Amino acid sequence: MLEKIEGTIISVISGYYDVKTNKGVIRSRARGVFRNRKQKPLVGDRAVVQLDDQGMNYLVEILPRKNEVGRPAVANVDQVLLVISAVEPDFSLELLDRYLTFFAWKNVGVTIYLSKSDIIAGTEELKEIKEKLVYYEKIGYRVFFDSDTLEKELPDLIQENAIWTLAGQSGAGKSTLLNKLEKDANQVTGKISQALNRGKHTTRQVQLFTYGKGFIADTPGFSAVDLYKIKVDDLGQYFYEFKKNSVNCKFRRCQHIKEPGCEIKKMVEDKEILPSRYEDYLKIRQEILDNKMPEYMK
C-alpha cells in the first residue's frame, strides 16, 4: 500500500521537489503527468507526495493555486511584507499607494515595515512619516515602525502554512531584513538549510524557509509594479477606505471623479481621507487609461 502525504513545495532543484510535510521534508520527483498537462509545479504549491517503499517519492498532485506572484514566481502567497524606507531612497506615499493597489488587486494581504528609520531617528521628518503611516493603520494595514518589533511579533503573525514574501523598492532594505529573518529561522530550525542542499554551485532559485507556523520566500521579491492591467472601474475597490465609504456615494458605480453626491470627494475635502491617497488614485487611474506605467516610476 503506497502512502500519500500532503505538503508545501519549498524548493525546486534540478527536477527534485522538496516538500515540507508533517513528516519532515520529503524530496521527490514529478510524475510525467505534469509534463503532459503542461502543469509546472511551483514553490509554494500544495502538493500530494506518494511515498514508495523503495525510497522513491513522487509528486502525484498539485492542489488548486490561490495566486502566483513575483519573479521567480511563488504560488499561494498569503501576505507581502512591504519594505518602505524612511530615507535612501526617500519615503514616498505614491510608491506605497502603488504597492498597496497592486497587492489588493492580486488579492494578497500587505504588512508594512518602515526601514532605515534609525538614520533619521528623533527628527521631525521621521515624526511626519510616522503620522502618515498611522493613517494606513487606521484603514486596516498592519504597520511596523522598527525592525526589533517586527522580529519579535512576526513569528506569531504568520499563520499555519501561510506563505509570506517581501516586496519593496530597490535599496529599501529587503535583503538586509531577509538575512536577519533567515538567521532567526535557522536558530530555531537548525539543520533545515543543510537538508535543503543549499550549495554555492546550485543555481539559486526561490526557496521557502520555515518561519513561525508558516514560510517566508528567501528571495527579495519584486521592486516595480505594473498597474495598467487593472480594470479602471475596479480601481476604487483596491483603496480600502474608498471601497468602504463608497456605499454612501449617490451612484452605485461612482468613480469619485465628477459625480454629484460623492462621499469620497467629500471626505477628502473634510480631511478624513488623506489627500495624497486621492491624488494617487487619480494618477493610477490615468495610468490605466493611458495603458502604460509613467516613465518616472520605472
Ligand SMILES: Nc1nc2c(ncn2[C@@H]2O[C@H](COP(=O)(O)OP(=O)(O)OP(=O)(O)O)[C@@H](O)[C@H]2O)c(=O)[nH]1
Ligand atoms: N541604517 C540602515 N541601513 C539599512 C537598513 N536596511 C538596509 N540598509 C542598508 O541599505 C542598503 C540597501 O539595502 P538592501 O537590503 O540591499 O536593499 P534591497 O531592498 O534588498 O535592494 P535591491 O536588492 O536592490 O532590491 C544596504 O547598504 C543596507 O545596509 C536599515 O534599517 N538601517
Ligand SMILES: [Zn+2]
Ligand atoms: Zn464617489
